[in-house]
Amino acid sequence: MPKKLDNNICEEITFARIYNKYAKDLHDFLYYKFGEQFNPSDKAQDAFMKLWDNCKKVPVDKAKSYLFTIANNMMLNEVKHQKVVLKHQKIKPEHYTNESPEFILEKEQFLELYQKALEKLSEEQRVAFMMNKAEGKKHSEIAEMLGVTQKVVEYRIYTAFSFLKNELEGFKIK
Structure with missing residues (x-):
């Protein structure tokens, strides 16, 4: 049975344990699901930053779920943003004038x-x-x-x- 972590994520030791336990798995999950082009390392780090910002609201037993959900949503937002960028790149402005x-x-x-x-x-x-x-x-x-x-x-x-x-x-x- 896995060792139960402390109850408060805001403590540095507890946060460090969570980071060490889930960082590689989170990165790998993002990498395999979305690929390298969306910077899975950055998104994993951003997810841990959000966890740190919300450490008082997230119970220790929900940390993994929180991290993976946040990171997944960040990647989905990035994919959506890239689709919008590509759509606008395809639209070429019309080069015409009303002047004769x-x-x-x-x-x-x-x-x-x-x-x-x-x-x-x-x-x-x-x-x-x-x-x-x-x-x-x-x-x-x-x-x-x-x-x-x-x-x-x-x-x-x-x-x-x-x-x-x-x-x-x-x-x-x-």
């Missing part, structure tokens, strides 16, 4: 013209304009960064905008 090919071509051509027009601006105009419109900086911030007055920044942005408006048909910026 003509619109896309026009957009690319406009962007090319816009880049060329920006290159024609003086460096001071381009820097002030881009800091304001692309980066969203306020006139006062730009003036402080460039070491000029706010009126100079406003003039540079205004002249850049006027130039771009003349160079590009339908050029508008909010």
